[in-house]
Amino acid sequence: MRETREEAPVGLRERKKRATRRALQRAAVELAIDRGVERVTVDDIAAAADVSTRTFFNYFATKEDALVGDGPPSPGADARRVFVDGGPTGDLVDDLQAFLLSPILDDEEDLPLLEDLRRRKALIEREPQLIPRVMATFHAMEQGVAESCAARFGDDPDDLRPQLLATVGTAAVRFVMKRATWSGQEGPQNVRAISDEAFSVLRHALADQGSARRGP
Template sequence: MGLRERKKATTRRALQRAAVRLAVERGSEHVTVDDIAAAADVSKRTFFNYFSSKEEAIVGDGPPRPDDEARAVFVAHGPTGDLLDDLKIFLLSPLADSDAEDLGQRLADVHERKRLAQREPHLVPRVMAAFADMERYVGESVAERLGEDPDDIRPQIVASLGITAMRFSMRRLQTHAGADGSADARDDVSELRALFDQAFDALRRTFRPAA
């Protein structure tokens, strides 16, 4: 991304982080757009350049989405030619440019939103919609790679497996962090990648054709 795009992405993340932090602290009904904008050190007008409502900012964008470059490589049967390996690399690609601190904050935000949704069930449909949007994007990418329609069963099943592996890995990482009594595990990019590897290895062993 260019400098302008990076600044916009930084502002968007700052607004989302402020929104979820305030919602966890006060309850979403006690948070206003003015509160979120002030916490992110931007104007109310700037807030509405990014989000249409406080609920949209609180729920956020869902899981990190692969960019157009990663999608083009995946659709072109890259980088390895193996569908399962390439799907794993495709889903992990948003982490390639993330340092440990940024990744840790993203994971912490996901964890906070999960807690918030458990406490405020009216947010659950919005949270689920964010994951559904990601799954739809992955399904369309798989369909293009396979030369099939996005509504066909195979692209949708493959996408669902990939998203499930992602959610499992993130949940497992958060569980490890909680068991250790520390947030350090959330900052460990290597551990998240290792968990992703384990999840996909389990899928491969389960669905490997019999010799």
């Protein structure tokens, strides 16, 4: 395994930009839940987030972009580097779990994202026209995972192995997020416990299936 670099701390300016982006997304979702998407304007969203309309357009092109948001939390560059280099443990299932859950479990500041996901789910249930946009964000995240898996194995990103691993891994993470956010178990310990259980079941299911195929 190649040595990885330490992740640089996020600067104050970047944290402020991240906070503003999240504030705009949260304001957009709350207003849309309260009024309906058609009755919410960009000016409304900017005012609720206490920024100018010009600032809104520095982050999002349309109100729909703010409503859908950034999609599922995606692993950062340093988590990707560790995974591609064969880490952090050398066991594929454990490493895939650590990689995919890193945006949440490596930074407790990101745990409020779970509540954001809960609120966005409530919005999408009321405004199903947003579903294609939401699915596009999941697809983009899944493709990024496939590219990381391909880099780890030396495969082409379109090969079956990275594509299948990305599909199975991101499905497991969606299950973890669903179980955590919709059951109210949103603390880091509970999220970790749910993810440990989910990936353990995945590991044993694959092993049991292999044993069943071989037979006596």
